[in-house]
Amino acid sequence: xxxxxxxxxxxxxxxxxxxxxxxxxxxxxxxxxxxxxxxxxxxxxxxxxxxxxxxxxxxxxxxxxxxxxxxxxxxxxxxxxxxxxxxxxxxxxxxxxxxxxxxxxxxxxxxxxxxxxxxxxxxxxxxxxxxxxxxxxxxxxxxxxxxxxxxxxxxxxxxxxxxxxxxxxxxxxxxxxxxxxxxxxxxxxxxxxxxxxxxxxxxxxxxxxxxxxxxxxxxxxxxxxxxxxxxxxxxxxxxxxxxxxxxxxxxxxxxxxxxxxxxxxxxxxxxxxxxxxxxxxxxx
Amino acid sequence: xxxxxxxxxxxxxxxxxxxxxxxxxxxxxxxxxxxxxxxxxxxxxxxxxxxxxxxxxxxxxxxxxxxxxxxxxxxxxxxxxxxxxxxxxxxxxxxxxxxxxxxxxxxxxxxxxxxxxxxxxxxxxxxxxxxxxxxxxxxxxxxxxxxxxxxxxxxxxxxxxxxxxxxxxxxxxxxxxxxxxxxxxxxxxxxxxxxxxxxxxxxxxxxxxxxxxxxxxxxxxxxxxxxxxxxxxxxxxxxxxxxxxxxxxxxxxxxxxxxxxxxxxxxxxxxxxxxxxxxxxxxxxxxxxxxxxxxxxxxxxxxxxxxxxxxxxxxxxxxxxxxxxxxxxxxxx
Numbered sequence: 214x215x216x217x218x219x220x221x222x223x224x225x226x227x228x229x230x231x232x233x234x235x236x237x238x239x240x241x242x243x244x245x246x247x248x249x250x251x252x253x254x255x256x257x258x259x260x261x262x263x264x265x266x267x268x269x270x271x272x273x274x275x276x277x278x279x280x281x282x283x284x285x286x287x288x289x290x291x292x293x294x295x296x297x298x299x300x301x302x303x304x305x306x307x308x309x310x311x312x313x314x315x316x317x318x319x320x321x322x323x324x325x326x327x328x329x330x331x332x333x334x335x336x337x338x339x340x341x342x343x344x345x346x347x348x349x350x351x352x353x354x355x356x357x358x359x360x361x362x363x364x365x366x367x368x369x370x371x372x373x374x375x376x377x378x379x380x381x382x383x384x385x386x387x388x389x390x391x392x393x394x395x396x397x398x399x400x401x402x403x404x405x406x407x408x409x410x411x412x413x414x415x416x417x418x419x420x421x422x423x424x425x426x427x428x429x430x431x432x433x434x435x436x437x438x439x440x441x442x443x444x445x446x447x448x449x450x451x452x453x454x455x456x457x458x459x460x461x462x463x464x465x466x467x468x469x470x471x472x473x474x475x476x477x478x479x480x481x482x483x484x485x486x487x488x489x490x491x492x493x494x495x496x497x
Numbered sequence: 498x499x500x501x502x503x504x505x506x507x508x509x510x511x512x513x514x515x516x517x518x519x520x521x522x523x524x525x526x527x528x529x530x531x532x533x534x535x536x537x538x539x540x541x542x543x544x545x546x547x548x549x550x551x552x553x554x555x556x557x558x559x560x561x562x563x564x565x566x567x568x569x570x571x572x573x574x575x576x577x578x579x580x581x582x583x584x585x586x587x588x589x590x591x592x593x594x595x596x597x598x599x600x601x602x603x604x605x606x607x608x609x610x611x612x613x614x615x616x617x618x619x620x621x622x623x624x625x626x627x628x629x630x631x632x633x634x635x636x637x638x639x640x641x642x643x644x645x646x647x648x649x650x651x652x653x654x655x656x657x658x659x660x661x662x663x664x665x666x667x668x669x670x671x672x673x674x675x676x677x678x679x680x681x682x683x684x685x686x687x688x689x690x691x692x693x694x695x696x697x698x699x700x701x702x703x704x705x706x707x708x709x710x711x712x713x714x715x716x717x718x719x720x721x722x723x724x725x726x727x728x729x730x731x732x733x734x735x736x737x738x739x740x741x742x743x744x745x746x747x748x749x750x751x752x753x754x755x756x757x758x759x760x761x762x763x764x765x766x767x768x769x770x771x772x773x774x775x776x777x778x779x780x781x782x783x784x785x786x787x788x789x790x791x792x793x794x795x796x797x798x799x800x801x802x803x804x805x806x807x808x809x810x811x812x813x814x815x816x817x818x819x820x821x822x823x824x825x826x827x828x829x830x
Contacts, residue, residue: 277828278824278827339702340701340702343702343703343704344702344703344704345702345703346702360702361686361687361704439690440694443686443687443688444645444687444688444689444690445685445686445687445688445827446688446824446827447827454690457648457690458645458647458648460568461562461564461565461568461647461648462564462647462817462818462819463568463571463589463593464819467819
């Protein structure tokens with residue numbers, strides 16, 4: 214009887230060596246799953262607009278009204294993502310670093326925008342920010358119109374995007390330990406230097422991911438925005454609403470053209486952010 | 498009353514095996530403001546059908562913006578009957594999904610519209626801005642609330658009512674009408690996607706000085722939100738809004754529900770059905786029922802879509818299709 218010892222097989226360059234078997238089956242599952250859930254529906258979207266031909270496609274997405282909608286959707290999403298990055302960082306920092314009463318409750322509140330049906334969020338926000346609402350009335354007195362303007366769009370998108378930044382940053386922050394900061398301080402760094410040169414670089418990838426997720430969610434958001442946006446063409450009409458309007462006119466190809474353009478733009482932005490993230494990560 | 502119907506339905510279900518009565522289910526796909534109307538119609542029809550045939554009929558309702566509902570049916574929502582806000586939305590079903598013949602509108606009396614409605618103004622109590630007729634809507638500082646005609650059937654009727662007023666008034670013509678409608682929409686601060694959304698914006702958010710509304714929706718707002726806060730203003734002229742009904746031949750034949758579906762639509766024209774429509778603030782076709790409720794429905798000159806616009810297909814293409822007159826209003830300055 215011979216004893217067979219496990220000899221490490223040559224590792225293919227396709228996979229990282231792992232003690233656990235099952236590369237074939239897990240890769241197969243990944244391909245099947247991604248195809249069924251992501252790729253096939255998106256392929257259907259990619260096929261549809263070409264019924265219009267190339268010039269028809271370009272005509273749909275370069276109409277002034279469509280361009281205005283793109284500008285609002287991407288612009289407001291970028292502003293919302295930026296706001297969420299700054300204030301989400303503060304929230305995550307406070308939740309990880311400090312102890313205060315009702316911390317568990319505050320922690321749970323962060324997830325509410327995830328759980329709340331978007332239409333409910335939209336109605337709640339528009340009630341609040343309407344000129345006769347609790348926040349809208351004082352704002353109106355200051356001459357600021359919130360609901361039914363592009364500002365309303367930013368408010369809604371900020372609301373729904375917050376948890377993405379906080380939840381991405383939290384685990385990284387708690388991993389970060391205080392030792393590095395203490396070491397930096399004992400070595401003579403100022404507080405600002407410690408923040409900029411020790412904390413921020415370690416957090417950068419998570420910050421970029423959180424901002425990207427918040428942005429991506431905001432670009433596609435429909436339910437909460439339409440209640441607070443005002444929906445005036447050229448002014449406060451978001452691109453997803455334009456898609457719905459096209460669908461209601463049975464203009465499936467036109468709707469798909471706008472959808473595909475948004476998809477491509479979002480994909481490029483996310484890809485760029487991912488590359489930026491790996492660049493930042495590689496430096497360390 | 499409702500309880501009694503429920504009880505009798507339950508009893509009927511229990512006895513069904515004994516009596517060999519059938520259980521039938523219909524799906525009525527309708528537009529936004531008809532929830533209350535069809536709840537009442539369905540209960541009454543089910544009771545009548547039960548008495549007549551012994552069969553138990555359950556009618557499910559689906560509501561939403563008329564265009565969205567029409568698209569859902571085209572995409573496969575398995576409706577037996579459709580009761581939508583305007584004929585174009587049923588034309589689209591005939592054209593794109595061939596579920597019913599193109600001449601569907603001639604199959605039932607009165608262009609297949611058992612009840613009609615019109616467009617009225619809802620203003621805040623006391624009418625502080627003295628809004629009495631269409632020209633008052635474009636006075637400086639007035640804010641008008643109406644939904645987006647691209648998505649809302651009611652909004653299309655409102656848009657066309659404004660257009661018809663401006664085109665048909667002495668000295669009016671299509672160019673002036675276009676200018677009037679453009680002026681009107683420059684007074685609109687919010688475009689909701691449906692009639693209910695606009696009512697909410699006007700009533701609950703306190704936005705705007707006047708709401709262009711279905712007559713029935715305006716009365717409903719008064720009933721539910723208080724006659725002490727709002728009042729209805731009838732303009733000098735308006736439009737005859739005809740929300741049509743139709744059975745979807747292919748679907749009812751597949752379900753075996755043609756007989757009951759036809760009886761259901763006929764019921765909407767019956768005295769009992771017309772009475773329920775009048776109670777829900779839809780203008781009944783039956784002259785006798787209409788006379789009984791005359792107080793509730795002031796007489797005013799109403800233009801028809803065929804008169805002024807040459808039918809829905811033409812109106813849709815000229816005004817609401819991509820690049821139509823409505824889109825031209827929102828061209829960049």
